Amino acid sequence: MLGPDGGTPEIAIIGGGIGGLAAAAFLRRAGLRGTVYEQAPELREVGAGLVVAPNAARLLRRLGVLGPLLERAVRLEVGWEFRRWRDGRVLSAEDLATACERLYGEHTYTVHRADLLEALGRAVPPGAVRLGAQCVALDVRGERVALRFADGAVAEADVVVGADGVHSVVRAAVAGPRDIADSGLCAFRALVPGERAPSFARRRAQTLWIGPGHHLVHYPISGGRFVNLVAFAPAGGDSVESWTAGATVEEFLAEFDGWDPRLVGLIRAARAPGRWALLDRAPLPAWSRGPVTLLGDAAHPMFPFFAQGAAQAVEDAAVLARCLAEDAADPSRALRRYEALRLPRTTRLQEVSHARSEVNHLPDGPDQRARDASFTATDPLVDNGWIYEYDPESPDHQGVTP
Structure with a gap:
C-alpha cells in the first residue's frame, strides 16, 4: 500500500545537505512530496566553495x-x-x-556551498524539512520502512532515500559494513x-x-x-x-x-x-534494497579531483525523481531503475577521480x-x-x- 491514501508514495529523505534538498526539489517538480529529515538544528552547509x-x-x-x-x-x-x-x-x-x-x-x-544550499531550499515546499531529526536506525517492514530518531520519535515511509553523507546511517543499513x-x-x-x-x-x-x-x-x-x-x-x-x-x-x-x-x-x-x-571507499556494487536507496556521497563518495561530488548528487536527484514519478505504484522497481541508470556513471567518476591523485x-x-x-x-x-x-x-x- 502506498501512503495513507494508497496513491503517491510517502518519501523520506535522510539528510538536508545539497543532495537531500535537491532530491526534495526535483520530487516536487515531478509532482511528488519528500520529507527531509536533517539532524542539525538549522540548515547550513559547512565547507566552502564548489x-x-x-x-x-x-x-x-x-x-x-x-x-x-x-x-x-x-x-x-x-x-x-x-x-x-x-x-x-x-x-x-x-x-x-x-x-x-x-x-x-x-x-x-x-x-x-551555503549559497547553493540556500537556493535549493527555496525550491523545497514549506514544511518539508524537519530539523533536529537524527535518524539512528531503519527497519524495512514489507513495503514500508520504519525510521527511528535519536529523540525517540518514529516515522514510516514507502521510500527512504539516504542522502546523509559519507558516514551514512542508511548506507550501513543497505550495504552492510564496508572496509574503509x-x-x-x-x-x-x-x-x-x-x-x-x-x-x-x-x-x-x-x-x-x-x-x-x-x-x-x-x-x-x-x-x-x-x-x-x-x-x-x-x-x-x-x-x-x-x-x-x-x-x-x-x-x-x-x-x-x-x-x-x-x-x-x-x-x-x-x-x-x-x-x-x-x-x-571502493564503489558499491549496489546501493538499493527494496524501498531504500542512497544518493550523493552516501552512495558514491569520491575524491574531489574532478569537482563532481555535488554535481553527481544533483544528477542523482533528477534521475530519482523521474524514476519514482514514472513508476509511483512500484517504488522498489523505480529504485532499481534509478540505481541501474546511475551506478555505472558514478562508479566511473569515482575511479577516474581516484586515479587523478597519482597524476597530480x-x-x-x-x-x-x-x-x-x-x-x-x-x-x-x-x-x-x-x-x-x-x-x-x-x-x-x-x-x-x-
Whole structure:
C-alpha cells in the first residue's frame, strides 16, 4: 500500500545537505512530496566553495535554482589552469568564457556551498524539512520502512532515500559494513577575503598548482568576496574525516614550503583553515534494497579531483525523481531503475577521480616532465565531455549511462 491514501508514495529523505534538498526539489517538480529529515538544528552547509559544471548547471536552471544562485556565483573565464609548483609556470589553461557554452550549452560557475544550499531550499515546499531529526536506525517492514530518531520519535515511509553523507546511517543499513582504507592524503580548506587575496587569485579562474605529493586549487566565490582554497597533502596521524576539523595557517604553510612565493602569500592570507582526511571507499556494487536507496556521497563518495561530488548528487536527484514519478505504484522497481541508470556513471567518476591523485602528485623527474608536456597536447574540456554533456533528462541518456 502506498501512503495513507494508497496513491503517491510517502518519501523520506535522510539528510538536508545539497543532495537531500535537491532530491526534495526535483520530487516536487515531478509532482511528488519528500520529507527531509536533517539532524542539525538549522540548515547550513559547512565547507566552502564548489564548482558548478555544465552538467549540474543545466539541471539547476531547469529547477529554477540557477537564476537566484547567479546573484552570488562567479562565472569562470579560465579553467583547468595547471601551474608548476616551484615557479607558477602555466602548463595549460582552458578558455571557459566561450568554449564551455559552445560545447555544452552552459557556463561553469563557482559558488559557496551555503549559497547553493540556500537556493535549493527555496525550491523545497514549506514544511518539508524537519530539523533536529537524527535518524539512528531503519527497519524495512514489507513495503514500508520504519525510521527511528535519536529523540525517540518514529516515522514510516514507502521510500527512504539516504542522502546523509559519507558516514551514512542508511548506507550501513543497505550495504552492510564496508572496509574503509586510508588514502594517505589529507585536504586543507580555507577562505581568503577578496581584499586580502593577490590579484592572480581574484581572476575568474580555477587554478591548480601541482607538485610532488601535493596540489592546491583556488578560485573566487561569493561574487569575488572570497577566494576558496583547497589543497591536498600527505595525511598526518592526527587527520580526521570531518568538515569541521581545524588546522593552523602555519601547518598549512609547512606543507607548501618551497613553493612559489605567490602561492605561499595566498596561503598566508587564509583564515581559519580546516583539515580532514581523505578516506578511500571502493564503489558499491549496489546501493538499493527494496524501498531504500542512497544518493550523493552516501552512495558514491569520491575524491574531489574532478569537482563532481555535488554535481553527481544533483544528477542523482533528477534521475530519482523521474524514476519514482514514472513508476509511483512500484517504488522498489523505480529504485532499481534509478540505481541501474546511475551506478555505472558514478562508479566511473569515482575511479577516474581516484586515479587523478597519482597524476597530480608526481615527483619531479621523467614522469613529471612527460605529464607536463602532455598538457599541451590535450584539451580537458573536450576530453571530459562525457562528464559535462551528460543530461539525465535527455532521451539520449535515459537508457545509457556513460
